[in-house]
Amino acid sequence: MNxxxxxxxxxxxxxxxSVRDPRRLRHLREVHRARVGDVLTLGVQDGGIGRGELTLLxxxxxxxxxxxxxxxxxxxxxxxxxxxxxxxRMLARSLEHxxxxxxxxxxxxxxxxxxxxxxxxxxxxxxxxxEHLVLGLEQARDTALPEVDVAKGFRPFVxxxxxxxxxxxxxxVAHPGMPSPCPTGLSEPCVLLIGPEGGFIPYEVExxxxxxxxxxxxxxxxxRVETAVVALLARLF
Numbered sequence: 001m002n003x004x005x006x007x008x009x010x011x012x013x014x015x016x017x018s019v020r021d022p023r024r025l026r027h028l029r030e031v032h033r034a035r036v037g038d039v040l041t042l043g044v045q046d047g048g049i050g051r052g053e054l055t056l057l058x059x060x061x062x063x064x065x066x067x068x069x070x071x072x073x074x075x076x077x078x079x080x081x082x083x084x085x086x087x088x089r090m091l092a093r094s095l096e097h098x099x100x101x102x103x104x105x106x107x108x109x110x111x112x113x114x115x116x117x118x119x120x121x122x123x124x125x126x127x128x129x130x131e132h133l134v135l136g137l138e139q140a141r142d143t144a145l146p147e148v149d150v151a152k153g154f155r156p157f158v159x160x161x162x163x164x165x166x167x168x169x170x171x172x173v174a175h176p177g178m179p180s181p182c183p184t185g186l187s188e189p190c191v192l193l194i195g196p197e198g199g200f201i202p203y204e205v206e207x208x209x210x211x212x213x214x215x216x217x218x219x220x221x222x223x224r225v226e227t228a229v230v231a232l233l234a235r236l237f
Contacts, residue, residue: 001024001032001138001139002041002138002139002140002141003041003042003137003141004024004028004040005042005045011044011066014066016065016066017042020061024062025060028057029057035057036056036057039051039053039067042064042066043069043141045145046144047069048069048072049141049143050071052066052067073144074142075102076102076104077102078190079103079191080105080165080189080191080192081192082191082192083098083106083109083194084109084111084113084196084200085118085150086197090224091108091124092128094229095132095148096136096139097136097230098146098229098230099136099146100136100137103146104144106146107149108148110151111154111195111196111200111201112154112203113195113196113200114196124150129148130145133145154204154207158211162211165191166191166213168189170186170188170214171213172190172191172214173193173205173213173214174217175195175199175215178217180214180215180217181216181217181218181219182218182235183216191213192236194229218231218235
């Protein structure tokens with residue numbers, strides 16, 4: 001936790017914040033080994049970043065006297081990530097990784113090779129998704145919470161939503177065997193689509209290409225989703 005992310009309800013008034021949830025308190029004690037008087041990096045969700053002095057640390061509360069929180073968060077990546085829903089454990093790690101890298105729009109998509117049981121996972125509950133997003137923000141010293149939505153039908157997504165997403169954006173389908181290597185140093189907005197373990201099926205690739213997306217690859221190696229998404233984002237931006 002490189003940043004103590006404050007939720008709006010943590011702010012008592014402009015100069016005082018109170019943290020009570022067990023995870024952050026445990027991290028302050030066990031990782032930061034914080035003591036009263038320490039000055040730590042703080043940020044307000046969807047707000048600025050600054051510093052705060054720890055004035056109280058007990059078993060159930062930490063209080064901070066806030067300094068000015070006016071440093072903006074790091075810039076977001078100009079990408080809308082469309083990720084075929086991975087296995088629950090991989091979903092948790094992927095959300096944390098892409099949030100830390102600066103992705104602010106994420107759509108979780110159903111495709112043929114996505115197990116239907118994945119959609120019943122507790123990891124898709126809003127509170128769990130929020131938890132993983134917060135962990136990614138804390139890692140990267142960011143405060144801007146990503147937006148996450150789901151698309152449980154591939155065909156409706158391609159026919160109804162994808163054309164709107166591609167307006168003013170470059171569509172990139174990452175899939176083994178595509179003709180073009182992943183571009184580098186991209187500055188234009190894009191939609192990046194990544195398939196599940198095993199990849200998109202041929203029908204899905206055809207529909208995405210017909211919709212106006214470009215097929216790209218990372219070379220001959222087959223990577224896990226959580227590795228591929230980080231490699232693609234790092235190469236693109």
